[in-house]
Amino acid sequence: MKLYRDYAKGDWLDILSLHVHQVPKSMIIHGEWEPHENLKYWTHFFGEKAILPKWNTVIGSYKDRMIGFSNVYGSPMAANIVHQFGGAGTDLFIQSGYIGGLSDEIKYGDIIIVSEVELGEGVSKQYAPHFRTLKTKSELVQMAVMFCEQENIRYHVGKIHSTSSLLVETEEDITNWSKDGCLGVEMECGTTFAVAASFNKRAIGLFQISDHLIHGDSVFFSNEERDFIERETDEVIRKIALYLAEKG
Template sequence: MGFANVYGGPSAALITHQFASAGTNQFIQTGYCGGLTLEINYGDILIVSEAEMQDGTSHWYIPNEKKVDSDKDLVSAAVDYCNKKGYSYVVGSVISTSAMLLETHEIINRWAMKGHLGVDMETATTLAVAKKFNKKAISLLNISDHLIEGDTLYSYTKERELIESETDEKIRDLALYLSSLSFN
């Protein structure tokens, strides 16, 4: 089992590529995203089912694709575990981009209209590299800011900090559970 702290698609590709080449069969990415819908709240775990590839890195691994899916077995196991533990979660898509803090209201609304629940910088890359190497992968995200509601990283509160910390603990628990599973 390996853990790595990455920031952005190129960093995610570097780690995932090296671990996949070394024989790692399953990737569980954890991280943060901006919320793009009122269907998701602070404290929810976003279990990513698919990611739109707008990050600038993922298309190098699976050219001519616009989206990449999480492993269905991992998604199902994550949902089952969250239900068992009583963790608040949503399942859905994200859009992965190559930059943050530059989104406008128009861009945020366009992403939301496409049905994305969140936006991040790494998920599409992690999933794409795993797919290239025929490995299983999933992304479990925590809402760091709720863009559709106008919250940004600059409007952080103590309450949000506490919720984020509690959700991080649940995500770590879920990730460790998923890492203990083996699928054929």
């Protein structure tokens, strides 16, 4: 009997209905509840030759290089995508999305480049059981920093925490994660890093603040200014992600 963990590259290519030349070299894994606008954006970006191997995933050519985008929410969903595409041959996974802010240094609209992620959710333990944290390859961090410097983008490099659910975070959790030096907390990055590492693939995270937790802000109660900043910063993160997807 052949179990899922025993599937080889050919199996995943068949499951994804992709030829080898269609497998994205780099893939943007975006964590967000609402997928429709993101999928619409990337389908339009890739144009008529866009490939949709799954309901939440779009693949296309960018500067003669195949890249992909997948909209996920939570660690199990992230694992499902990264495992299949990692098995099929994707080399670089770029996790993007939103964090709850844990540092006074970070402002709305700033970019957080992940150098290290704490594995606080459950799925990563299945892929990296002996690790408390995983680190980004230094050359990927340097590439992201260089792009931000060139484009005059405000950024921070540091550690974040991945958790299983934002709705059960306590004040004690927030305080402890902040004291531990985490810049923010989210739900997918730890899993993306762990699954990628299990396939000897690379991963990096690019985030913005959705709610400044240490200031008492809530993701459920925003305002026009924060919404505008979020939309503008989404586009900045896409530019950085595309640069990494092309050059990485």
